[in-house]
Amino acid sequence: MKRRAKAVWNGNIKGGNGHLTTNSLVLNKTQYSFNSRFAEGIGTNPEELLAAAHAGCFTMKLSLDLTTAGYTAEELTTESTVTLNDGKITQSLLILNAKVPGISDEEFQQLARQAEATYPVSQAFNFEIILQANLI
Structure with missing residues (x-):
């Protein structure tokens, strides 16, 4: 499986x-800029997209592990906060809140840690990943 996205940039930094477009058109000429990345400008940025990828991939993997x-x-609600320090992505904090009927907290924590260690996006990057898993 291969997925594609395209970035177009015009002008100085x-x-x-620029804008980003994905093959699925979920992002379709979605704006990004210096201000959307380093301030509070309108548009998205690479760190926000990584956060979405981390939250989405982890949550799907945990669903698979729970089903198994x-x-x-x-x-399952997962929020990811990606940290950029001194020009380097250093961390992704995953905060998971889960409603899973019939599971003990011990088994839930074990399955959440297993998913955190094995979901595909986590293996693609080299930065710290912290998981806080809460069974509601």
Whole structure:
């Protein structure tokens, strides 16, 4: 499987701007700029997209692991915060809130840690990943 995205940039770093388009068109000429990355400008940025990829991939992997263990999640909500320090992405903090009927907290924590260690996006990058898993 291969997935594609395209970035277009016009102008210099601070005054210029660009847009991102994905093959699925979920992002379709979605704006990004210096301000959307380093300030509070309108548009997206690479760190936000990494955060979405981390949260989405981890949550799907945990759903798979729960299903394999015989559980069906009522709801899994994962928030990812990606940190950029001195021009380097250094961390992704995953905060998971889960409603999973019939599971003990011990088994839930074990499955969450297993998913955190094996989901594909986590293996693609070299930065610290911290998981805080909460069974509601």
